[in-house]
Amino acid sequence: MDQPAAVRGRVDALWHIEGARIVAALARVTGDVGLAEDAAQDAVADALVAWSRTGIPRNPGAWITTVAKRRAIDRWRRAGLLQDRYELLARGIQDEAAPEWDPLPDDVLRLLFTACHPVLSTEAQIALTLRVVGSLSTEEIARLFLVPVATVQQRIVRSRKTLAAARVPFEPPEPNEWTPRLRGVLHVIYLMFTEGYAATTGETWTRPALAAEALRIGRILTGLIPRVPEAHALVALMEFSASRFAARSGPDGGPVLLADQDRTRWDRAQIERGRASLARADRLAGGLGRARGSYALQAAIAECHATAARADDTDWPRIVVLYEALARISPGPVVELNRAVAVSMATGPEAGLAIVNGLEGTLSGSHLLPSVRAELLARLGRTDEARAEFTTAARLAKNLREREVLQRRAASL
Incomplete structure (x- = not known):
């Protein structure tokens, strides 16, 4: 691997692991989530250029954070706000010297609650938070929501403008203000873990660091609520x-x-x-x-x-009952697809396949439906049909490792 490619890989890995903490640290200093993310992205671009020439520094996260702070100051200077922002920074330093009680002591959790502000719709909250807290790309978020990339991009742009127009500060809400944000916060943690557990795109099957961060935040949150x-x-x-x-x-x-x-x-x-x-x-x-x-x-x-x-x-019969209950309170094609798998294990592949066939036309562009149908067809001995479904699923899969498994399954029939 050449040096620029190696640097790109290291920067991407760093951003997925530490991106949320970098943005959160910048947001604490600047008081502006949108500015914090922009400055961090500028610093990442600088890192790709600088590190290809000089090599990766000993503490790359600190390097990006320092450069991002400079980038934020440059943006303030261009906007004519530098003096006001210096005063804000000075007050922040004084506050850190004599800290008061903080209802959200973790910066990433604070960022999560800020981005899940009730001035935003639930969809906008989740898209923005997955971007700035989960460090997910718009493509990855789109795959999680099964919506076009352009839709996710529009949601993020609109949510940042809404937060700026409402002058939402990067400060912890009081505990009595948590309830309107809690649904979005929990859902983002869930989606972060889901992406870490089974990556929708890329060359690795899992992203353990992202899953571990979601679990860490969840554990902290249960202590607070x-x-x-x-x-x-x-x-x-x-x-x-x-x-x-x-x-x-x-x-x-x-x-x-x-x-x-x-x-x-x-x-x-x-x-x-x-x-x-x-x-x-x-x-x-x-x-x-x-x-x-x-x-x-x-x-x-x-x-x-x-x-x-x-x-x-x-205990597949019990799992079927649990999926039936889940389908009543959170209906959707993915839940039905999982219920079909459980039914197939409890009562046979014919029953599961009937449920899958009823989902035709849903999950457009996803490999999930053809991959499950392929497994059920293979269990029924319908080899040619199963091979065709595995081939379709492999073509639709965006994760390299998952695609390889589906291709092997097609070739083995």
Whole structure:
């Protein structure tokens, strides 16, 4: 690999791991989320040029943060706001010297709550926050939402303009102001973890650092809002899912399907943490199974997998019931597709295929529908049809590792 390509890879990896913290640190200094992201992106562009000449510095994150602060000052100077901003910086330094109680002590969590301001629509909150907190590209966000890239770009641009017009400061809301933002905050954490658990694009199957950051934020949040059931349920879901990371990839980095995973490599301590979090969510909701929300139902499904000693021991009938409950409160084609898989395992591939066929026309442009249909057709012995569906799924898959698996499955039939 030549040096510019190596630098590009290192910068991309750094941005995915530390991008949110860099933007959050800049937003704390500048008081402006949009400016913070712009300055950080300018600094990343500078890094690509400078590091190709001089090499990667010892502390690349600090380098980008320092350059980004200079970029922010340059923008203030051009806008004629430099003196005012210097005064703001001075006040910030004084505040840091004598810190007061902060209801949101983590900068990334503070950034999350700022971007989920109620002046924005839920869709705009989530798109903006995935961009600035999750460090996801517009293409990755579009894949998560199954919408065009242009739609995501418009949402982000409009949300930044709305925050600027409303003069929303980068400061923690008081706890009594958290409720209108909480739904968006939880959903962004969920989507960050989802992208880390199974990357929608790129050359790696998982992004463990992104998933770990989502789990870290979720754990902090449950300490701040200890009586919100769905916050604990979301942490439970992430704990169960993260417990399988060591077994989800093979020696070549390719995906290992759930049924084929070495369950001795699952993190049992993490599974127990997940069970404890789910039990607490149920207690807070009024008892086991009562008023379970979307995250609690998904966590209960994950618990069924986590507690099965072997794949054959999985309680598929219970998982079907849980997916039916999930479909009632959070209906959508992905939930139905997962229900089809569960039904196929509980009662046979014919029943699952009937559900999948009923989803025709949904999930346009996604590999998910043809890949599930292919597996069910293969189990039914309809080899030619299965091969064609695997080939279609491979063509639509944006993640290189997932595409390779689908291509191998097509070739093996």
